[in-house]
Amino acid sequence: MFSNIAKPNYAVQERWLTTYYYARSAFSILWVVAVLALASKAPAIAAVLLVIYPAGDGLANLVDGSRSGGIGQNRTQALNVVASLAVAAGVAVALPDMHRVLAIFGVWAILSGLLQLGTGVRRWKAYGAQWAMILSGAQSALAGATFIYQAQAPAEPSIATLVGYAGFGAFYFLVSAISLSVRARRTKQA
Helix, strand or coil: CCCCCCCCCHHHHHHHHHHHHHHHHHHHHHHHHHHHHHHCCCHHHHHHHHHHHHHHHHHHHHHHHHHCCCHHHCHHHHHHHHHHHHHHHHHHHHCCCHHHHHHHHHHHHHHHHHHHHHHHHHHHHHHCCCHHHHHHHHHHHHHHHHHHHHHCCCCCCCHHHHHHHHHHHHHHHHHHHHHHHHHHHHHHHC
């Protein structure tokens, strides 16, 4: 369906990626703030936030893949959409068992991290400034392994366990957006 969409020109795509990375960073920051401010006060809000995070990732990958030449041309993002939406549904089913929720997040962090790493490597060739996305993908995969390990521990995990993960995601998206902004400014001045 989306595979026949023409690829946008370089400048348009670079501006899109910059905007996209800023938006992803803002989403993660808002999610962290919501968790810290609301989740401990209301389990229902924590549950919604646990579903929103992977669902938001899936939607973001769908929009970005569609805007970046079509989702059919961006297989890593297409797979990330499917994985993220499946995880959102899996988390909804697993609640309120936080051990299962954390294990599901762990598997997702590994898979989505590797897919993000793949997307970053592919984009590096065309746009550069993807080192933070590549590093973020690798760190996500490592965090996922940690979540799976923590999910097996007797201590009851909470949504707060995921705050650092989302915070680092926000940081890496912000670094990528700033890197692309600086690169665009330098190119314009040259």
